Amino acid sequence: MLLPSRLTKAEEEYEIARILQRLEGRERRSRPPSEDGELLDRARELSRRYLDGRAQPRSVRWAANQRSRWGSCTPDDASIRISTMLRGMPSWVVDYVIVHELAHLLEPSHNAYFWDLVGRYPKTERARGYLEGVAAAPHLEATG
Numbered sequence: 001m002l003l004p005s006r007l008t009k010a011e012e013e014y015e016i017a018r019i020l021q022r023l024e025g026r027e028r029r030s031r032p033p034s035e036d037g038e039l040l041d042r043a044r045e046l047s048r049r050y051l052d053g054r055a056q057p058r059s060v061r062w063a064a065n066q067r068s069r070w071g072s073c074t075p076d077d078a079s080i081r082i083s084t085m086l087r088g089m090p091s092w093v094v095d096y097v098i099v100h101e102l103a104h105l106l107e108p109s110h111n112a113y114f115w116d117l118v119g120r121y122p123k124t125e126r127a128r129g130y131l132e133g134v135a136a137a138p139h140l141e142a143t144g
Ligand SMILES: [Zn+2]
Pocket: 100, 104, 110
């Protein structure tokens, strides 16, 4: 009865290798969006996934002139700007900033309701910690 169990193990390893390969592929695809159009698509996707699609941005753009903020939004015309300082950062950090600004389209202030919305994004705490760390680095002016 050794053979069947060894076969099963081999099959198991094969499955694991396949899953790892698939995960690697996903990692590669999950780089931050590079174009404004990609950014808008990403924001719509995040709104659908975490905010029931209620935040409906009309434009989401990279902006280089944001020295002290990671992102900003203008609720009047539903436009969002994301700092180009985020470009080299992991996609889950960029996603957090997008979700943060999307939530501002629904709630302008940082009240409990706002953080409740943002908290639906599962990596919120991790991303906030990451950005605080980056902001604490002496060569950057950003404070969040
Ligand atoms: Zn905010």
